[in-house]
Amino acid sequence: MKDFEKGLVGLYDDLMIGPGYTFEDFKKSRYFCNQDGILIVDLEEKVYIDGRCYLACLFFRNGAIYMLSLICCDRKFSEIDEPKRKAFHDEILKGYGIEGKQEYSWGSISSDYDSRGNVSSINLVYN
Structure with a gap:
């Protein structure tokens, strides 16, 4: 589930990220594995959104969600081809009517x- 107008992204059936989400909320989820809310929180399980597979990372600032970073792993890219993944992410966002920032x-x-x-990643940055 996603609602970009509201900044909501369902990473799993039981994990919805959006404005106001906190590290304390994350600590109550089954995805919390003693991660540190100051560092990047890499989710161990892959995320599926609209049939695409992603690696997801959460960034918290002062205990609140600052950024959700998604890396689509439907296609494999070599290290030297990482800029091509950026173009792939551009295509994905274009499919949602999002071009540029x-x-x-x-x-x-x-x-x-x-x-x-x-x-390269698709980033949702929260105010």
Whole structure:
């Protein structure tokens, strides 16, 4: 389930991320495995959204969700081809009517490539 207008993304049947989600909320979920809310929280189980498979990471700031990062793993990309994954993510977002960085009252959605980390992801950044 997803509702980009409201910033909501259902990662699993029992884990909905959106504005106001906190690390304390995450600690109550079955996905909490003693992760540190200060570091990146990598979810161990793959996420399926609209039939696509993703790796998901949660970033918290001052105990509240700051960013949900999704990496589509439907296709394999070599390390040198990581910018091609960015283009693939652009295509996925275009299918939802999102081109470039889309701003909302709760934050934004964008497809980004980090050249320092050589990683491409779809990022939902919360205000």
